[in-house]
Amino acid sequence: MIKTSLAAASLLLAGMLCPAFSQEDTGETPPTSEPSSFAGKSIDEMTPDEVLRLVRYSYTLYNRDFTGVLQMGITKRVPFLLSLKPEAIRFIFDDPAQIIYVDTRNQKFALLEGIGGKEMTPVSPSKYDETIRGTDVTYDDLSMRFLYWPNAKIVRQERIKARDCVVVRVRNPDGSGAYATVDIWIDKQSGGMLKMMGYNLEGRPIRRFEVLHGKKFGDVWMVDEMRVETISPASGGKIESSTRMRIQSTAN
Secondary structure, eight states: OOOOOOOBEETEBTTOOGGGSOHHHHSSOOOOOOOOEETTEEGGGSOHHHHHHHHHHGGGSOOEEEEEEEEETTTEEEEEEEEEETTEEEEEETTTTEEEEEEOSSSSOOEEEEETTOOOEEOOGGGTTOBSTTSSOBHHHHHTGGGGOSSOEEEEEEEETTEEEEEEEEEOSSOOSSOSEEEEEEETTTOOEEEEEEEOTTSOEEEEEEEEEEEEETTEEEEEEEEEEEEETTTTSEEEEEEEEEEEEEOO
């Protein structure tokens, strides 16, 4: 049985269980667990595509709603509702009404959107690199479309935040969106994603998001804070802007 959950992250990574965090990160002692497994395999025994399938599978483990906010600096705050269901992830915004919907019912990527109460329709690939509500978060980031890209490769193992990770690299198969290549740091113990780096066609980093903190919501340990940074490829990796995604509470 998988013992982790991911939501974006949600981005974006809202459902990864707390073994990915230390007591210092959370302020509480997290539960212990055995290393993640999928189809009877440990992460070290999986193919790269199986590792990504494990992360995608973790989207489907919960049926719960959370309130959250996207924050840039001190003044810009964009509230949202994150709805995790076995069949879908929904990001719900107000003023104007907008629903961004990730279908998780099968192994194929499907991203839909409803604006102003209208019927949900597929998001055009031309919008994948557009930012959400003027923040650093794009449609690609909310949907984590890169987790569905084929022919993944494990390029190295690395230790970050005192966690042993495998770094999985995927290449964009269709050219849509801003990312030509994405590197994903996946915690070997929990199976959750700790970090992502997106690169342009020239191989220069253009966006990074990273898990910062975990918290217990009722009986569920969650990622409650992530940082999303836009990087200037022309200035030697200078950070142009940054957005925090915070999960604040369970919704009534």
